[in-house]
Amino acid sequence: MFFERSTVAAAGGLALAAALALQGCAPGGGHGQNRGPPEVGVVTIEPQPVTLQIELPGRTTPYEVSDVRPQVGGILKSRDFVEGSNVKAGQRLYQIDPAPYRAAYDQAAAQLASAEATLMTDQAKAERYADLVKIKGVSQQDFDDAEAAYRAAAAAVRQQKAALEAARINLDYTKVTAPISGRIGASAFTQGALVTAGQATALSTIQRLDPIYVDITQSAAELLKLRRDIAAGQLNHGGPQSAVVRLKLEDGSDYPLPGKLEFTDITVDQTTGSVTLRAVFPNPDGVLLPGLFVRAIVTEGIDNQGLLAPQQGVTRDQTGQPVAWIVDAAGKAQLRNLRTPRAIGDKWLVSDGLKPGDRVVVEGVQRLQPGVQVHAVPAQPPPGPASDAGR
Numbered sequence: 001m002f003f004e005r006s007t008v009a010a011a012g013g014l015a016l017a018a019a020l021a022l023q024g025c026a027p028g029g030g031h032g033q034n035r036g037p038p039e040v041g042v043v044t045i046e047p048q049p050v051t052l053q054i055e056l057p058g059r060t061t062p063y064e065v066s067d068v069r070p071q072v073g074g075i076l077k078s079r080d081f082v083e084g085s086n087v088k089a090g091q092r093l094y095q096i097d098p099a100p101y102r103a104a105y106d107q108a109a110a111q112l113a114s115a116e117a118t119l120m121t122d123q124a125k126a127e128r129y130a131d132l133v134k135i136k137g138v139s140q141q142d143f144d145d146a147e148a149a150y151r152a153a154a155a156a157v158r159q160q161k162a163a164l165e166a167a168r169i170n171l172d173y174t175k176v177t178a179p180i181s182g183r184i185g186a187s188a189f190t191q192g193a194l195v196t197a198g199q200a201t202a203l204s205t206i207q208r209l210d211p212i213y214v215d216i217t218q219s220a221a222e223l224l225k226l227r228r229d230i231a232a233g234q235l236n237h238g239g240p241q242s243a244v245v246r247l248k249l250e251d252g253s254d255y256p257l258p259g260k261l262e263f264t265d266i267t268v269d270q271t272t273g274s275v276t277l278r279a280v281f282p283n284p285d286g287v288l289l290p291g292l293f294v295r296a297i298v299t300e301g302i303d304n305q306g307l308l309a310p311q312q313g314v315t316r317d318q319t320g321q322p323v324a325w326i327v328d329a330a331g332k333a334q335l336r337n338l339r340t341p342r343a344i345g346d347k348w349l350v351s352d353g354l355k356p357g358d359r360v361v362v363e364g365v366q367r368l369q370p371g372v373q374v375h376a377v378p379a380q381p382p383p384g385p386a387s388d389a390g391r
């Protein structure tokens with residue numbers, strides 16, 4: 001009897017051990033749990049139109065510049081503007097002493113009147129001799145002399161009219177006016193100074209700042225590549241939007257008004273290997289001053305089949321080259337080498353290494369090995385900025 005009880009107890013213990021062993025091998029229990037393939041978040045790459053922009057350095061240049069110089073010499077009687085103010089074309093800036101030029105004008109007017117009186121006398125004499133020569137009342141020589149005197153008097157009148165006009169122009173030049181509208185700088189001469197016609201030193205300088213030019217420099221190699229891409233059909237020129245340019249100022253702020261690309265220089269700078277693009281910007285408030293350094297954002301074109309990969313899915317290998325994990329059709333992780341010529345917002349523009357439909361891993365990259373079976377799910381979008389209300 002004792003033997004039978006011991007046998008039953010031993011059998012019960014073996015059954016319990018077997019049950020515990022089976023429980024440890026079950027999917028939900030113990031250290032033998034089978035976790036399955038790792039789960040990764042992926043983003044499917046699809047082609048889309050991508051506007052390509054480039055940021056280039058530039059400097060502002062006045063739309064128009066004009067040095068104010070006297071056309072006649074004399075003593076400055078007055079300066080009729082405020083330095084640093086805006087002036088209008090034709091506005092008087094300086095007054096040169098007009099007295100000697102007014103006297104020259106009066107003299108020319110008197111000489112013209114004398115010449116016109118002589119012309120009247122010679123004209124009447126020539127007309128009378130024309131009638132007398134027909135009836136032999138005067139000789140042909142006398143008639144010829146009267147006709148020549150008349151013609152000389154007429155020429156003298158025209159000469160004196162020209163002299164009077166020249167005197168009038170010089171008298172007007174004593175009023176030194178603004179050749180263009182714009183902002184005038186400091187005056188190099190004061191009242192009482194002696195100035196001369198065509199002098200080397202300008203009285204002042206006027207710059208038109210609204211609108212204003214921005215001269216942008218771009219590498220000739222980049223410009224050639226852009227033209228090749230457009231010619232090969234890889235880029236559309238972008239239509240009217242390609243001519244729109246925006247600015248970032250030296251303090252990092254955005255200039256609110258867009259500009260328009262005017263032209264591209266046809267000559268490459270031999271020292272820098274760059275070409276100049278010129279854009280024109282409205283400047284109604286005078287924010288842009290001549291010589292200001294800016295960053296210009298220029299639209300190059302549109303890639304209608306652009307592939308954009310999230311930046312969190314692109315890493316660098318040991319050589320610094322961009323790489324990305326993708327999930328292939330068999331559900332296995334594969335590492336791809338990429339070419340990423342530029343960033344577009346929070347994404348990389350990929351020119352090589354990806355194709356439409358590829359699933360790029362953006363979550364769970366740390367658990368991946370080449371050829372590992374994975375469970376791919378759509379990646380969750382990044383959370384928006386936290387609200388201040390919950391703080």
